Amino acid sequence: MLRIMEKGLTFDDVLLVPDYSEVLPRDVSLRTQLTQKIALNIPLLSAAMDTVTESKMAIALAQQGGIGIIHKNLTPAEQARQVRKVKNFESGVLTDPITVTTECTLEEVRNIMRGRNISSVPVLSTDGKVAGIITTRDLRFQTDLNKNITEAMTNRDRLITIHEGATREEIIDRLRTHRLERLVVVNDRNELRGLITVKDLSHTDTHPNAVMDDEERLLCGAAVGAGDGTEERIEQLVDVGVDVIIVDTAHGHSKGVIDRVRWVKQHYPDLQIISGNIATAEAAKALMQAGTDGVKVGIGPGSICTTRIVAGIGFPQVSAIANVAAALKGTGIPVIADGGIRYSGDMAKALAAGANSIMVGSILAGTDESPGEIEFYQGRAYKSYRGMGSLGAMSAGSSDRYFQEGSSADKLVPEGIEGRVAYKGSAAPIIHQLMGGIRAGMGYVGCATIEEMNNKPRFVEITSAGMNESHVHDVTITKEAPNYSR
Template structure:
């Protein structure tokens, strides 16, 4: 007799039931939790994939209210640098600004500017005393690159500074009065404690929904594998300012992964840690007992993932999410639904199944901010997209995610493919469409908040004819909609 655990459902097997509603889509509250302590303004996180998330996409997504996870297919130094790039993009008060010495050359300052992406640096002596500031204006027309910083900088006596704790209004008034873009923050004894940039004020005003930490910096996550020897990588990421760590594996309900989570939790008791992936209630509970702050659910639902076909293992995503959520209800540990999202309606279904947020890869692959070059094929623009279980990705460093240690391509057993997706333009346009669809779903189900959607919305199970009826039918599409693409 077959040991059938349950009948399982995925996105196309169900629809949400419309209900009486007093909720207008534009009044729906999209705020949710990533972990107990980290809140998102939209229920979206990006996948830690090498064709999806590096600093540029993480910045763009955090500005819209979500969070991105930097992939691990790079050196420790490179991944830490990606995290730092996000954390320094919009800093509020930069508490540890990059500084230069008075005896550095302009050529060295130019090199720093190319490396960091900004041109203003406080000048600090070898003894740590503030000597002045050098900005892009100071070096823009310098021809002699061997000139030293102290020859062109604005000296300390001419600097505009504020004391620790100065209000934003005070800082803006000083900037306007003196027509400057940067103000240095000094302590009671005159030592440099931080720097404030006008550009950060402008960024904050233009993106009020951004996901930020307590210091006004954009939030960012990063992924590491579960194989032994990741201690140095984790420490480097924490030192770079990481907000949340993802210990990522194709099978999170594995003793090796659980032990790695226990060790990391012991070493970093206050660090938010996400563990995954699992597809069962038992797997979710095991991760919770190991010490995770959130559980990531999804084995094989992704568009580029072949795990279910290669291994014959997996659980359809709606059932997997619902089972994990039910198991973790008393523990109050958030659940992330990872994979299988094709339309905004799938986001609504994943949340209604109990997930706190969704992780997406294919939705963001092909955006301007995703890694990789735009390719032209048969007159259309594309970008590469591959699974972290593909041969190409595993040979770059993700093989431990699939418990494979032999780096020879002919020895690997891939659980993903390499492909391409149409170029989609800016990420903010994708977010606008997806969140617009989610808002409409919340209006239709009478859900004022994400928690309402998670706990009150009801499903109906549908047939194959039902999903066929739901899609466009009996017509030829002549103009593609921005939120509806097939294939």
């Protein structure tokens, strides 16, 4: 006898039923919980994939109000460096700027500036006090680069500084009064506490919806595994200020993941942790008991994932989201829907099924912010996109995600493919269209918040004919819409 649990439904199997509404799309709130302690201004994460999220994508997501998850196909040091780039990008105050000492030569500081792509460096004395600052302008007409840095820098007695704890208004007033592009932040003991640049402040003004930590740094997450070497990776990520880690595996309802969640909570009780991927209520309860702060749902729905075909394993995504959300109802543990999203309408359905936020990969792959170079094929521009279960990604470091670490390349059993997606330009307009679609959906069902969206809307199951009717039909598209293609 077959042990069939239930009928499973995915995005194309259902539609949301319109309801009486007094809610306009422009008035809805997209603010949501990523974990029990971290809130986002939009319910969007970029996938922890090596063709989707490194620092550029994470910066773009955080500026828009979401969060990027740096993939783990990097050394622990490089992954931490990617997180640091995000944390230092738009804080208004760079809390850990590159510094040099008064013993450096002009050539040494020039090489540092070029290597780090920075235009100014605070100079510290041998006892760690602020001695001055040197900029590219100071170096511009220097002919003898063997000279000591003190012969070209702005000395402390001429350096305009600001005390730590100053308000934004005080900072802007100081910059304007003295016509400065940067300010060194010091404490009462003349110790360096940061560097403020006009560029960072203007970035903050340009992105009012950005999500930041208590120190006004962009939020950033990172993926880790459950196997050997994870302790070192987590330690380095914590040192650079990562906001959340995801124990990212293909099967989150496993002893290794549960033990890793417990270990993280024991050693880093204040660190927010998301675990996954899962698809059942039992898995959600097990991870909740282990101490997770959020769960990620999705076994095999991704466009580049072959787990359901290779292993015969999976669960249709809408039903999986609903089952996990029901199991965690009232616990305060948020649900992240990961995979299977093709349109903004799918995102609205995921939220209505119980998800608090949504992780996307293919939609953001191919943008300027995704890793990799633009390739041309038959006159069209593309960027590469591959599953973390593909041979290439597994060989590069993600084999442990599929519990195949230690296997030689010719022994790996892939659960994903490598491909390419059309080049799409900047991620910002894509995110705008996605959020606009969610807003529209919330307006149709009369929901003003994500919390209402989790509980109020009703679904109707449709046939394949109903889905064909839902798509554009009986017409030739002559001008593509920015939010629809087929």
